Amino acid sequence: MKLTLKIWRQKNAQAKGKLVTYQLDDISPDMSFLEMLDVLNQKLIIEGDDPVAFDNDCREGICGMCSLYIGGRAHGHETETTVCQLHMRSFDDGQTVTIEPWRAKALPVIKDLVVDRGAFDRIIQAGGFVSTKTGAPQDANALPIPKQDADKAMDAAACIGCGACVASCKNASAMLFVSAKISQLALLPQGQPERDKRALAMVHQMDMEGFGNCTNEGECEAECPKAIKMTNIARLFREYYRATFTYEEQ
Amino acid sequence: MTVLDSKVPGGPLEKKWDQHKFDLKLVNPANKRKFSVIVVGTGLAGASAAASMAELGYNVLNFCFQDSPRRAHSIAAQGGINAAKNYPNDGDSIYRLFYDTVKGGDFRAREANVYRLAQVSNNIIDQCVAQGVPFAREYGGMLDNRSFGGAQVSRTFYARGQTGQQLLLGAYSALSRQVGEGNVKMYERREMLELAVINGKARGIVCRNLVSGDVESYTADAVVLATGGYGNVFYLSTNAMNSNVTAAWRAHKQGAFFANPCFTQIHPTCIPVSGDHQSKLTLMSESLRNDGRVWVPKKKGDTRPPEQIPESERYYYLEEKYPSFGNLVPRDVASRNGKIVCDEGLGVGSGQSVYLDFADAINRLGEDVVRARYGNLFDMYHHITDENPYKMPMKIFPAIHYTMGGLWVDYNLMSTIPGLFVLGEANFSDHGANRLGASALMQGLADGYFVLPYTIGGYFAGTELEDVDNNHSVLKDLENQSTEKTNKLLTINGKRTVDDIHRELGKLLWEDCGMARNEAGLKDAKEKIPKIREEFWQNVKVPGEAGEFNQELEKAGRVADFLEFGELMVTDALDRKESCGGHFREESQTEEGEALRDDENYAYAAAWEFQGVDKESTLHKEPLTFEHVKLTQRSYK
Amino acid sequence: MLWLWNFLRSSIGKKLLMALTGLFFCSFLLVHLGGNMLMFVSADAFNAYTSIMSGAQVNKVLEVLMVVLFLIHIYTSATLTIENRAARPVKYAMDVSAGKRTFMSSNMFITGSIILIFVVFHLWGFKYGEWSNDPAAMSDPNNLTMFGLVAKSFSNVFYALGYTVAVIVLGFHLNHAFQSAFQTLGLNHNKYTPLIQKLGTLYSIVIALGFALGPVYFYFSQLNAGA
Incomplete structure (x- = not known):
């Protein structure tokens, strides 16, 4: 396969970036998209150029590290996949492919296609946990949890924190990410004691980070590699209203 | 010692x-x-x-x-x-x-x-x-x-x-x-x-x-x-x-x-390597072996598609060798036997894979039952390989997945x-x-x-700890060493990429210090690794600068350490002249060709002390005693 | 009350204000449409209705409330839009929608602005236009009742066309707004949301067509009368 790549190159956070065009021949359809970029980088290194920086790690769709905006879509054109699970056979021979980093004020570019997702960590630090100490909690089966609740919590907990929701949202909103954690813990009995405090704290942190607002257009849901649904965002709203109107801060 | x-x-x-x-x-x-x-x-x-x-x-x-x-x-x-x-x-x-x-x-x-x-x-x-x-x-x-x-x-x-x-x-x-x-x-x-x-x-x-x-x-x-x-x-x-x-x-x-x-542990059911571009391997749950049957063609170089190979010309090697456990033998046995048949030239696809066939299970249980049990794994396989495992057997091969x-x-x-x-x-x-x-x-x-x-x-x-701050001379020396090493990596400016050399090391270790090893192979690897290491320090090309986000530099530092570590692996494997766990030492096998552990001589943990690069490490032994679990040879025949 | 102030300034608080004020206008539009339908009953019925609507004191209070709610709707939409734009300072060179984004859904602020201009024009033309339903004024041959004003205004092709386009824009605005408001209220449930979405589309079509009926009817009836 032959490909024309238009890749965002940006030396560092301060530098101005631009799209640079590269030609690649001899791409095997069995390669993953990241392996195709490996080939490009090997070529660039040998030719004395700076290879393209991009985040990747597990290459099996679970670590959430890879984060490329390919042909105008987060993680490329296939649904429920990450970039590392995207294969070259789904591209046409001779196709031109644009590769950009996630674009959001809250996820600034570090270099080329690498962005800083520290905002996600800070949101979790604000309240995305159950305050339980390591020790001897009660027996794991002491609290029965209805299977459907556990399953729904698991659906939400499947979030890999990649940021595709922010990247694909026209407002760069992080509400799908935040709602996934809020939902997981709101659905489980373990999450109840801090339910209100958590909703207030996480939303506050989300707002502070400079993400945009949800306009209910469902791009996030369509691009989420783990198929996390917008029903979670509605739950986030309910949790936030509940907390706002009933929770008394000490 | x-x-x-x-x-x-x-x-x-x-x-x-x-x-x-x-x-x-x-x-x-x-x-x-x-x-x-x-x-x-x-x-x-x-x-x-x-x-x-x-x-x-x-x-x-x-x-x-x-x-x-x-x-x-x-x-x-x-x-x-x-x-x-x-x-x-x-x-x-x-x-x-x-x-x-x-x-x-x-x-x-x-x-x-x-x-x-x-x-x-x-x-x-x-x-x-x-x-x-x-x-x-x-x-x-x-x-x-x-x-x-x-x-x-x-x-x-x-x-x-x-x-x-x-x-x-x-x-x-x-x-x-x-x-x-x-x-x-x-x-x-x-x-x-x-x-x-x-x-x-x-x-x-x-x-x-x-x-x-x-x-x-x-x-x-x-x-x-x-x-x-x-x-x-x-x-x-x-x-x-x-x-x-x-x-x-x-x-x-x-x-x-x-x-x-x-x-190191080798997992038997991974998706095989598809080409030189391959960057990593994907594991599929072992549960697949509950219903899949592992086989290769009996004839070397048989290029017929699997469905055209009649039953009589298929070699169900696990079922034949281990009639009581069949396809459900433990990981190490399944992995090793997969490699053996491929080494004999019976491998399919690229030669480095074997079939895992669900045709019988689909006939017996129906496609729906198979889908319910393994649907997500089949989809993953289909997605990666572009082959439909409901229609043709999966190809699998062992891969390293834990140490x-x-x-x-x-x-x-x-x-x-x-x-x-x-x-x-x-x-x-x-x-x-x-x-x-x-x-x-x-x-x-x-x-x-x-x-x-x-x-x-x-x-x-129980310990006295004096105050230490990060201006301590030990830290400063280490910082200087790190900086020097980084600068050295960046100035070699040779002709080979880090990945290229890493691949060479990996292949050598896989062949000689993988699932099956013998003294000759290990000695060969032990000779070759220092040469690859030398090649690395002479001829690697690491682009960019030290003071920036530089992923190739990160990789280079890691591979430099792998090149030293790999040698220790081989040294350890040479010392352990027994087959145990997933490690088949060819000199140590039963008459039937099964792994033979040697508790008399090797019931110890081998702890190695570093003496310097290019110097032989010192072995320290922690003897292992078993008071509660009786030492027995495993058998899956 | 700091908590309330903080809530109203938060992203979700602003969205809630948008949704609640929006839903209020959704219900208002239904009442307004109901009144408009009286045009097709008789001129007297329509005039009687408009007299009551413009005469009752309670409606003055409602008018003030509506202005306030309208301003809130506009203010929150403006701030949210500004924030949303700021959240992505560098745009993508290539961006493709995979979700439910449509031209209309991603341009709610523009359709909203068109509606704002329309509303000002509409109030100026009708509510504060030159008309009187006062029996005393009826004897004046030049006096226009509300019905008369409507009929006259819509006999102008530009006026009628402008109105029709405006209410269609309104329909598109509502189509995204209706179901979106329910989502913002947190009312998203696999059992009901598909129904709410269908209802929203139906509502938007009814509103757009219902309001377009006036200009279309009067324009064509004057054409017929002229012929």
Whole structure:
């Protein structure tokens, strides 16, 4: 396969970036998209150029590290996949492919296609946990949890924190990410004691980070590699209203 | 040769840990905040240790090379986590889990450690549920269990196929809480380059800020490494791309002994390599072998498509060789036999794979039942290979996915350097020569949540620690060394890329120090590795600069360490002239060609002491005694 | 009350204000449409209705309330739009929608602005236009009742066309707004949301067509009368 790549190159956070065009021949359809970029980088290194920086790690769709905006879509054109699970056979021979980093004020570019997702960590630090100490909690089966609740919590907990929701949202909103954690813990009995405090704290942190607002257009849901649904965002709203109107801060 | 003191407490097996916890000196709560701990790694072991120690009041500095602690490779574990809860009432117990783990490890693990692991396994499940980990449940609301990896009891807890992810996110949430409260200072995108040993104790680390390229020093009263395994020494493995041995290797070079480096685990059902571009391997659950039949054509070079090869010309080698276990033989046996038939030239596809055929299962059970059982795995396979496993057999091949070897630690998880603790896959302690399925997650969390937080207190309470700051000459020297090494890498400006040389090393180790090894091959590898290392330092090309985000430089540093470490692996494999676990030493086999363990001569953990690059390492032995589990040869005939 | 102030300034608080004020206008539009339908009953019925609507004191209070709610709707939409734009300072070179984004859904602020201009024009033309339903004024041959004003205005092709386009824009605005408001209220449930979405589309079509009926009817009836 032959490909024309238009890749965002940006030396560092301060530098101005631009799209640079590269030609690649001899791409095997069995390669993953990241392996195709490996080939490009090997070529660039040998030719004395700076290879393209991009985040990747597990290459099996679970670590959430890879984060490329390919042909105008987060993680490329296939649904429920990450970039590392995207294969070259789904591209046409001779196709031109644009590769950009996630674009959001809250996820600034570090270099080329690498962005800083520290905002996600800070949101979790604000309240995305159950305050339980390591020790001897009660027996794991002491609290029965209805299977459907556990399953729904698991659906939400499947979030890999990649940021595709922010990247694909026209407002760069992080509400799908935040709602996934809020939902997981709101659905489980373990999450109840801090339910209100958590909703207030996480939303506050989300707002502070400079993400945009949800306009209910469902791009996030369509691009989420783990198929996390917008029903979670509605739950986030309910949790936030509940907390706002009933929770008394000490 | 010194005899290593494992510090295993006396007394009956069941009481050792409880008694030891009581005997450990305590640090008074007000004094805890005077102690600081560096934790490198944020996987199950690192994150759980950092969070638990911060909860106790210690000041924790936590480092990871990823952009977030949530990305550590523990996240990729699929199957589940074992615990001796005995919820299904099928006869499980702490003792049985202990017994199975020692036996499954082919009698090369320390009994006392394994017993403790089985003991705390139940606390782990309680702890994770309390954190909100959404384990699979039954309709009645109780936790669901499944049998895993051939275990005869159902003791595996799971969260769909994402158990590792959910457990890691649980530990990450506990860690995040402590970061938010200011008890843990989190340093992302930092790679540990050196361990600082000051006055004989581990007191700090030097690391590279991967964004700015700055070399930074940090000091503390103890250092904890939870930096995972070294499977990527083989270049191709199921590990994440950035998993590496650097932190452990650097500690080894400072005096921490490295134990059993040749013990690596090879998983039989991975998707085969499709070409030279391949960057990593993908594992598919072993459960596939419950209904799939493994075969190759009987004729060499048979290029007919599988459906055109008649039954009589197919070689169902596992069923023929092991009639009682058939396709369900343990991982190591399945893996080794797959390699044997491929080496005989019977492999299919590229020659490096065998068929895993579901045609019989589909005929017997119907496609719907097969889909219900393995649908997601079939989809994954279809997606990666573009071949439909409902229509044609899967092609599989073994791949490296876990390393049992690691830094040697005593019962307190402390290495041979005082104040350096090693947890999880990075240590050698609990799995012996072979790890059972669903035990890696258990060990990582056991070490981090329930062992280290106690034992580190014992260390602090019994140790004099002078003040050290990061201007200490040891740290400055290490910083200079790191900078020099980096500059050297950047100025070689040769003709080969880091990946290219890494691939060469990996291929050599896979051939000569993989599933099957013999003296000749190992000696050959031992000769070749220093040459590859020399080639690397003469002819590698690392682009860019030191003071910037430079992923090739990161890789180069890691591969430089793999090139030293690989040699130690081979040295260890040469020393161990027995077949055990997944390691088939061709000189040590039964008349039927099965693995033959040699308990008389090799019932020890081999702990290696670094003497210098290009110098022979010194072997120290920790003799392993088995008072509770009777030494037996495994047989699956 | 700091908590309330903080809530109203938060992203979700602003969205709630948008949704609640929006839903209020959704119900108002239904009442307005009901009144408009009286045009097709008889001129007297329509005039009687408009007299009551413009005469009752209680409606003055409602008018003030509506202005306030309208301003809130506009203010929150403006701030949210500004924030949303700021959240992505560098645009993508290539961006493709995979979700439910449509031209209309991603340009709610523009359709909203068109509606704002329309509303001002509409109030100026009708509510504050030159008309009287006062019986005393009826004797004046030049006096226009509300019905008369409507009929006259819509006989102008530009006026009628402008109105029709405006209410269609309104329809598109409502189509995204209706179901979106329910989502913002947190009312998203697999059992009901598909129904709410269908209802929203039906509502938008009814509103757009219903309001377009006036201009279309009067324009064509004057054409017929002229012929």
